[in-house]
Amino acid sequence: xxxxxxxxxxxxxxxxxxxxxxxxxxxxxxxxxxxxxxxxxxxxxxxxxxxxxxxxxxxxxxxxxxxxxxxx
Amino acid sequence: xxxxxxxxxxxxxxxxxxxxxxxxxxxxxxxxxxxxxxxxxxxxxxxxxxxxxxxxxxxxxxxxxxxxxxxxxxxxxxxxxxxxxxxxxxxxxxxxxxxxxxxxxxxxxxxxxxxxxxxxxxxxxxxxxxxxxxxxxxxxxxxxxxxxxxxxxxxxxxxxxxxxxxxxxxx
Numbered sequence: 001x002x003x004x005x006x007x008x009x010x011x012x013x014x015x016x017x018x019x020x021x022x023x024x025x026x027x028x029x030x031x032x033x034x035x036x037x038x039x040x041x042x043x044x045x046x047x048x049x050x051x052x053x054x055x056x057x058x059x060x061x062x063x064x065x066x067x068x069x070x071x072x
Numbered sequence: 073x074x075x076x077x078x079x080x081x082x083x084x085x086x087x088x089x090x091x092x093x094x095x096x097x098x099x100x101x102x103x104x105x106x107x108x109x110x111x112x113x114x115x116x117x118x119x120x121x122x123x124x125x126x127x128x129x130x131x132x133x134x135x136x137x138x139x140x141x142x143x144x145x146x147x148x149x150x151x152x153x154x155x156x157x158x159x160x161x162x163x164x165x166x167x168x169x170x171x172x173x174x175x176x177x178x179x180x181x182x183x184x185x186x187x188x189x190x191x192x193x194x195x196x197x198x199x200x201x202x203x204x205x206x207x208x209x210x211x212x213x214x215x216x217x218x219x220x221x222x223x224x225x226x227x228x229x230x231x232x233x234x235x236x237x238x239x240x241x242x243x
């Protein structure tokens with residue numbers, strides 16, 4: 001079972017998404033797809049201590065915080 | 073200012089739609105950052121509007137509590153917008169204060185009375201005010217023998233400026 005999170009390029013920073021993937025790589029298999037307007041991160045084989053939805057949501061918060069801290 | 077529109081609401085999740093003209097991205101960032109410990113926030117874009125997906129971290133959060141959270145989020149948006157306006161309005165004052173503080177720290181603002189150009193020929197061993205002259209030399213009676221130790225010695229040898237601090241012993 002996999003879960004997706006889409007990060008709009010005009011809102012999120014690529015460095016923040018990459019940073020998040022490094023930070024969360026130990027908790028599941030993460031892969032990123034790129035489109036013209038967004039980056040989509042796919043979460044698979046998630047650590048059984050978390051639901052895929054929980055991990056994806058925590059990841060999204062992490063990426064948002066990193067984006068805000070990088071832009072200020 | 074217009075309140076955020078609620079696009080959808082279901083199972084502890086709300087999606088708001090914010091007009092970019094009213095709520096700039098910096099303001100949305102600021103408000104989202106405040107809520108990041110209480111809720112999962114995901115920002116997105118639909119046409120000319122920014123969407124904010126708010127999901128409560130606690131799955132048992134009631135519908136009313138979610139609506140209250142949206143109200144708080146709206147208030148935080150206003151607070152961040154005001155903060156941004158105040159910062160923008162006072163930008164010049166802030167820059168002036170910081171630049172003066174930095175200039176002072178680097179020594180560029182030292183007043184002219186502190187310039188010691190006149191003392192350039194003085195060595196560090198020079199003592200024009202006689203500060204380094206020992207007390208015994210300064211107040212010694214010329215031609216008299218050194219005073220003997222005794223209870224009255226200090227009275228006889230005491231001179232002007234003797235405050236009782238340093239009490240030299242006789243030689």
